[in-house]
Amino acid sequence: MSKANLQDYKDHLAEFFKETEKKVVDGREQNLAEFGGKRLLHSGAAIKGGAASLERVIYEAIDTLAEEIPHWVGEGLSDTDARQETGAFLNDLVEKLASPENAYRVGTRAMGTESVADALDDLVTQTKEKLKAKVRKIELGVGPPEPKAQTVNTINADLIQGAIQQAGANSSQIANSSFSKTELSAAIDLLMRAIEDQDLKAAVSPDIDTIRAQLTKPEPNGNIIQEAGKSVRTIVEGAIGGAAGSGLANALPSAIQAFTSALG
Numbered sequence: 001m002s003k004a005n006l007q008d009y010k011d012h013l014a015e016f017f018k019e020t021e022k023k024v025v026d027g028r029e030q031n032l033a034e035f036g037g038k039r040l041l042h043s044g045a046a047i048k049g050g051a052a053s054l055e056r057v058i059y060e061a062i063d064t065l066a067e068e069i070p071h072w073v074g075e076g077l078s079d080t081d082a083r084q085e086t087g088a089f090l091n092d093l094v095e096k097l098a099s100p101e102n103a104y105r106v107g108t109r110a111m112g113t114e115s116v117a118d119a120l121d122d123l124v125t126q127t128k129e130k131l132k133a134k135v136r137k138i139e140l141g142v143g144p145p146e147p148k149a150q151t152v153n154t155i156n157a158d159l160i161q162g163a164i165q166q167a168g169a170n171s172s173q174i175a176n177s178s179f180s181k182t183e184l185s186a187a188i189d190l191l192m193r194a195i196e197d198q199d200l201k202a203a204v205s206p207d208i209d210t211i212r213a214q215l216t217k218p219e220p221n222g223n224i225i226q227e228a229g230k231s232v233r234t235i236v237e238g239a240i241g242g243a244a245g246s247g248l249a250n251a252l253p254s255a256i257q258a259f260t261s262a263l264g
Contacts, residue, residue, distance in 0.1 A: 002074030006081060009072050013065075013089045020061045024102050027185065028051035032105060035202065044119065045203035049105035051123035052225045052231055058098060058131055059227065062090055068136050087139030094135065098128040139246050177262035180226070181215050187262035188212065189253075191236075194255035200239050207231045232256075 031053050035046035065086050073079045099121050188208060196200045207228040214220040214228075236256045 002072050003076060004072050004074060005076035006085065007076055009082060009085060012072075013085070016061070016065065017089070017093055021097060023057045023061075024054060024097050026056050027107055028102055028148060031206070038198070038202065040199065040202065045199040047104060047120050047123065048203045048235065049206050051120065051127055054124070055127040055131070055231075056100060056102045056206070056210060056228070057141070058094060059134070060224065061093070061220075062131065062134050063223065064140070065090065069138075085136060087135055090135040090138065093122065094131045098124060098131060100124050113223070155220065179222075179262060184211070184225075184262040185215060187259040191232075191252075191255045191259045194251040196238070200236070203235050204232045207235075226263065229259070231237075233260055 031049045032041065032047065035049065037042050042045055069082050069086060070081070104120055136178055143249050156244055188211065191204075192201065192208065195204070211225050211232075212226040214225050232254060236252065240253060240256070
């Protein structure tokens, strides 16, 4: 049982904010460097990549703190106080870090056109709404009460299944994932080969890299994989259905369908 008190936890959160802020900035700069090197700095893919990086970093920060709460609860810090403090902290973190500047560094780089700036604002607004909804679950006590948000079982060294549970007498299953590492890896390779448009490939690469990184772990986080997979599907399906769709490879619709099926 933890011996920490509320002030100890607040001190931890202050350091956690600094770490998360650095990760946000590093993600933004990596995205800018990648697309700048391709002369695509003002492209839609660069904007989407910046917003996706911002969402991914803060989403993982929220998950990390939710998993840490039970470790801090003890004689000097109740679960209720820990959740309330975490919720207030995360709302402040989202408000301060989920900004257009942290997605694209608009203060030092021209946005190109007003429509590009509007698109960035819309993406960041959507990101902020999703993140705040996730924080509210923690405040209400419906976030993961155990150190690990996900129970992962490995079957035949390949099939990954998992579920997030709410503890207590009224425990209920709120999310499921079941996928094969081998099948998902193959589906990713198929999808990336089918994407010939470089802007589209650049737009999905951050999320694809996130999934691949999870698949190298002994216990992949199904939540992160599903969220990244959802982002990939949204971007690709939007491209297929939009004006750019006519120039895309015929293999792409079947590739994204295979990818979706492999996600479980």
